[in-house]
Amino acid sequence: MSVPELLPWLNNDWRDLWGHPGGLPHALLFAGPAGVGKREFAEAMAARLLCERASGNARACGECDACRWFAAGNHPDFRWVIPEADAEEIESEDAPAKTEKADKKKSSQILVGQVRALADFVYVGAHRDRGRVILVQPAEAMNVAAANSLLKILEEPPATVYFILVSDGYRRLLPTIRSRCRMQLMSRPDAKTAGDWLGPKQADAARLLAVTGGMPLRALAAGEQGWGKLVAALEKALADVDQDEMSLASAWEGLLKNAEAFAMEDMITLLQKWLGDLVSRQMAGRARFFVDADAVQRRLLGRSSTPALLHCYNQFQSARPLANHPLNPRLFLEDLAARYLAAFAAPRPSR
Numbered sequence: 001m002s003v004p005e006l007l008p009w010l011n012n013d014w015r016d017l018w019g020h021p022g023g024l025p026h027a028l029l030f031a032g033p034a035g036v037g038k039r040e041f042a043e044a045m046a047a048r049l050l051c052e053r054a055s056g057n058a059r060a061c062g063e064c065d066a067c068r069w070f071a072a073g074n075h076p077d078f079r080w081v082i083p084e085a086d087a088e089e090i091e092s093e094d095a096p097a098k099t100e101k102a103d104k105k106k107s108s109q110i111l112v113g114q115v116r117a118l119a120d121f122v123y124v125g126a127h128r129d130r131g132r133v134i135l136v137q138p139a140e141a142m143n144v145a146a147a148n149s150l151l152k153i154l155e156e157p158p159a160t161v162y163f164i165l166v167s168d169g170y171r172r173l174l175p176t177i178r179s180r181c182r183m184q185l186m187s188r189p190d191a192k193t194a195g196d197w198l199g200p201k202q203a204d205a206a207r208l209l210a211v212t213g214g215m216p217l218r219a220l221a222a223g224e225q226g227w228g229k230l231v232a233a234l235e236k237a238l239a240d241v242d243q244d245e246m247s248l249a250s251a252w253e254g255l256l257k258n259a260e261a262f263a264m265e266d267m268i269t270l271l272q273k274w275l276g277d278l279v280s281r282q283m284a285g286r287a288r289f290f291v292d293a294d295a296v297q298r299r300l301l302g303r304s305s306t307p308a309l310l311h312c313y314n315q316f317q318s319a320r321p322l323a324n325h326p327l328n329p330r331l332f333l334e335d336l337a338a339r340y341l342a343a344f345a346a347p348r349p350s351r
């Protein structure tokens, strides 16, 4: 049992937070791209606020009663507010009457009831003497009623209550909420730091970091879901532009069937990244996502043109809204495959 890891590239953020001349505000907003480590940072922060031994900018001690309770998930002065769909527990049958869609049992929003339920916690004294901490994640999941309800608490925050909001898309938060929080944009790691951290955890670290845009936590999750092999298989399928659309669609279908956490939408994202890489290799000589597919991509560039690649990219973009509910997934894939292959059907440019 231990306190949450403080990710090495966030050490400066930690020092900035604790060394801030204005002291620690009652409401913090940790923002930044998905996978940069905001949640881990927020948990480390919550643990530190509750820890009964740590002082200054030290981390939570990991040994006191408070730290042990926190690590076990039952500190009485801590609340974690997340969308119902993110909580693995209890399937509540008495969902709000307004939820009429039968297929939507668990809300992906944070509902007003969840925020109202904080009132007792917030306005009644703490169990221990370190104050109380509420972690809201992701903050943009609050619906308008929930956000307004939270705003009322933030307008007159009780002493020794800390709110920590975590957000991938802080611009979607109500401006009135944002103005009540001190926002901290989490630092992104450089490539070496990210690689050093992920390397011992995942065999395909470099590839995973590249396809996830250098976000280590996303890369770690992708690796745990088998994306390393999956991306390699996808590269192999995309390298052959002389096959017909049926066989390319079969290859894609195989990837979707064999991987649990790999949806059609994820595949379109990767296909677009692949096309984006081809374009950027052509224009700037460099790829961003499929960094180890140099030879394949350079060969493919000889078979296509920037307009054809961009055209295909846009077609995939238009297909994206259908990705989660295609009427016929197989036909959907064949259509995408035909469009991809068509981008390489142009006659070879004569040199």
Ligand SMILES: [Zn+2]
Pocket (backbone or CB within 6 Å): 050, 051, 052, 053, 054, 060, 061, 062, 063, 064, 065, 066, 067
């Ligand atoms: Zn402690």
